[in-house]
Amino acid sequence: MTTPTGDDRAHLDRLLDAMTAAGVDALLLGHEDGIRWVTGADRLRLTGTRPFAPACVVVRATRTAHLLATSDAGLPAFLDVDHVYGPSWDLVTLATRVAAVPGLARARTVGTDGTDPTVEDVLAAFLPVATFVDAGPLLRGVRRRTSPADRAGIAAAIGVAQRGLATVVGTVAPGVTERRLSGAFAGRIGRLGATMPAFATATCVAGTAPRSFPGERTLAAGDLVTLRGGVVLDGWLGLVARTRAVGGATAGQVSAAEAALETLRLVTTACRPGRPVGSLRARPDVRAVDGLGTDLAPIGADDPLAVDDVCWIEVAVDGVLLGDVVHVGTDATVPLTGVPYGLG
Amino acid sequence: MAATADAPIDLDRLRRDRRERLVTEARAAGLDAVLLIGSAGVTYATGADTPTADVGVARPRRTVALVPTDGSLPHLWTWWPDGAPPDLPVDHVLPGLHLDDDHDAAALGTAVAERTGTGAVIGVDDRTWSLRRALVDLTTVDARPALGRARLVKTPDEIACIRRAQHLNERAIAEIGPLVAPGTTPAELTGAFLECCAGLGATGTVLDPVWQVVAPAVGAGPRSVTGDVAFPVAGGTDPFADGDLVWVDTGVEVHGYGSDYGTTWDVGAAHPRRAEQWSRLRAVLDAVTAAVRPGATGADLTRAARETEAGRRTPWLRHLYLAHGIGTAPAEAPLIGTDLGDEVDAATVLGPGTVLVLEPVIWDDGDGGVRCEEILLVTAGGCERLSAPGTPEAR
Structure with missing residues (x-):
């Protein structure tokens, strides 16, 4: 099975380099098209739009990504089951799992690709040192330039x-x-x-x-x-x-x-x-x-x-x-x- | 007599009734207007047609609705003007906006402020960063609780849409089901399914059709973080083989309403335990169905399911639910049997007009298991099944 990156972490590395240049410590991504660009994860495709939820975490300090999923199905070789956090219908439970992603709690500038007010309030409580910023320009800049x-x-x-x-x-x-x-x-x-x-x-x-x-x-x-x-x-x-x-x-x-x-x-x-x-x-x-x-x-x-x-x-x-x-x-x-x- | 899948759908009444429900709930929540940018909410509020699209296309080309609660007609910003509902005057149908673009978002913010006046309270269902910046001078609150309450009770035309979508989905599965055999690929099945659905009048799909080969033991992979079967996952490419256990999940759209069809197939001869598992699944469905009536709570449903399988695994996937609502979103309130827990289920009280999709699972680790879905409408006296029976002996 092939994906946008195959088993190659080229996109993730490009993104991490751009984060370094922009002074962004971590990203919380909610849009599936962006997540598949970054990680190459091959996941079930749904139609239409959905509100923001933290479905993928990218941490500059550890140079890796973590994904919201129930298993390692469809993950590229460089992301194993230890890079998966399970879903929850309870926003507080989910925020606890997100905040436990190694390195995220220390991230000060955290970019997101959406700003659902309720989700952001809960995440802010679990990531007290984080300032949330618009990751859109950073993501667009990295994704636009094709290899x-x-x-x-x-x-x-x-x-x-x-x-x-x-x-x-x-x-x-x-x-x-x-x-x-x-x-x-x-x-x-x-x-x-x-x-x-x-x-x-x-x-x-x-x-x-x-x-x-x-x-x-x-x-x-x-x-x-x-x-x-x-x-x-x-x-x-x-x-x-x-x-x-x-x-x-x-x-x-x-x-x-x-x-x-x-x-x-x-x-x-x-x-x-x-x-x-x-x-x-x-x-x-x-x-x-x-x-x-x-x-x-x-x-x-x-x-x-x-x-x-x-x-x-x-x-x-x-x-x-x-x-x-x-x-x-x-x-x-x-x-x-x-x-x-x-x-x- | 029970309505059929051919029951007429009055699209004008559908739009009018939904808007009335939304305006009533939004007004009760103290909102002066609702600004919707999510596909399920915009469809609900306006009935605007949008092409079914992967999120990578749907997100940059959102349809936007502004619904005032003073009874005046909504405004619609759309990339597909030929999908605008006929009840909107031409000056209420405006060109599509890129909501990740500050310029477009600011134009929307100005339009909202002009139409609602300063000091108005605007309910929103989601925000892009650009939209957040554009609305900074307005009072915005989360519109989803009000939207959810409106959608909880379906109008007769909504029910007719769900029934028609489900019937269409069932016919398509009946047509392509015989293709499932050793050597057939999931892609071939998908191709045949999509072609069949389009021919039958579906306007799109809700998700990639799932024909997931499930290993008979959770430990055989993929590696689950929930302890339950990892389901649903994206389609594989390997041909089906004799003895495969296939879990099916499909959904197609009619007038913006999705079907939800789930079943289980054995490729070739069925596993020796399968008949027993199907009868246990039937027993769970029957027990839950018997509990569905106005005034019953979600906890009554989960209790009925658990008691039927007493001493065994919880008969549904714990990362999902025992039951969920369905409408312009594939899974909407009420959600019953989630990890929110028994207290939330006990506080979920069913009323007439709510539509529930039951999706129980019987799993015996090592021998695999079965799942299917049945759709129920809560009626004044109990409930009515909108779908065909999900278990084979009942079909």
Whole structure:
């Protein structure tokens, strides 16, 4: 089984180095996508958001991580069962277990990725010398810069998303429902081992704006159908978006597809180090420019891009939706996605 | 006559009834407005559709709801405007916000202050750091107790949603169950399950489907820190083998409501003790079900379960619960049989309209064990089962 870090503690070490540079003694992390980036733990995936809870503790003094879990299942080799603290429905019991993590009680500056008021009050009582600070910028800074191994993980996830998309494309025909297309994607990616769709597959007949929810609508000749598929594989997100014409494209549809591709290429080319993302998002027809890794991370409008950023770009022109994952390389920005853009 | 899974769902009434419950509870708690950023709460308060998504996508693209308690309509900030409920006027549906971005969070803080006025008490269900900074001049309190009380009693349409989700989940399992055989992989099962659920009309999944091969003894691993079976854990990749004991846990969504389907499979021939374990599990379910009625406490349920298995292991996983509520969150109040202890269970009093998922476990270390789930609705006279029976001889 592979995970974002495999059995390699490279991410944890990068994070610890960043903590040292920022003067952060310990981290309490609650968001699962961040925890899987740091530790590589392969744990049950749930949909939706949950309030902050201290599910992972990283201590600079001991240079290790501890996880909230019931067992060592899915842990990387460098974290054994001694790095697990058990769950409790009682916040005081949980805080006692967290505070017992070696080295944490002496940590003065403790970063967290959430600020649930009740949880924070209880933790503060058990960690009396700690000052809680926003760990968001530190985490984003470390997670954004991808390594070749990270990009291989992202590429593998994209590979699965593309194979799912190929199955959907093979299913597109007049008379097929949007829902059946979504099912075809979910079925294929599940069989390929990517059990959690990164987001529910949107396979919709195009309207004036891209639709997000497939339904019972039946595809008819002359329709454009937008296909947006995402997967989580070994913790990494893989996304792709394309549009296909049902029963042959009209001249108008072909020119919309050309315009969409031109915009996508322009934005890709413009994703260069130093460029603030806001200027790219402001272009007409651009729907998203976000960071991508174990999450779809917002990049602030004034935040300049940097070498080894990986971004998700999505554009839409007259019902034609296109989306690629791109890597901001030293010499050029290149798509990691490799599916034909045409409508056929 | 008992309602069926095809019972009509009136989505307008569903939204109206839920909002009324939330506003009543929030007002009783002294709140002037509720600001929700968690997916379960936003779905409950507004009925806004959001694509089912892994947390890595759901967290950066939260849907946000501001629900005033003066009876006026909520405001919704969403990345998916086509998922906004039709009862919200267009000027109440606003573009999605990045709540980890100070600029976006400040815009939300300003909007909240403008709509509630200074001095208002705002209930919140969660905060990002950026949102905390943005709300610093407002009085905020934890909205979850009020939200929890509202969700404790389900409206008829909520019950219809749960029933439909559960029925859909049961049909999908019936369809893919025969695939479970030596040589099949969990991924193949997942693929078939997801495809089937989508075809049947599910709008998403609640969790990665769990088809966990469980060793017959806890000591055989994974290494548990609770003394109980480590469950649920993420799916393995090895093909199923003859003699495998597989614990199943799945959930799919219909209109934001999850199902919760649990069962146990033996791959190939069943272990010699399995039939006896299933009948003990049935006995626990029957005893607990008999105890479920308005006025009964959580402690009545745990007592019924323990007495049925007197002298043996506690018949549920102690890091989880004997029973939990279900709704727009996969596990919500009431939670019964948790490590919060008997006193908390004794203070949990059941009332009509509460939905409970029972998930008892029979475990004989060395011989493995069985688990399943059954969903009960507390009614005026006792309870009604919303799911199919969870044990094989009762099906």
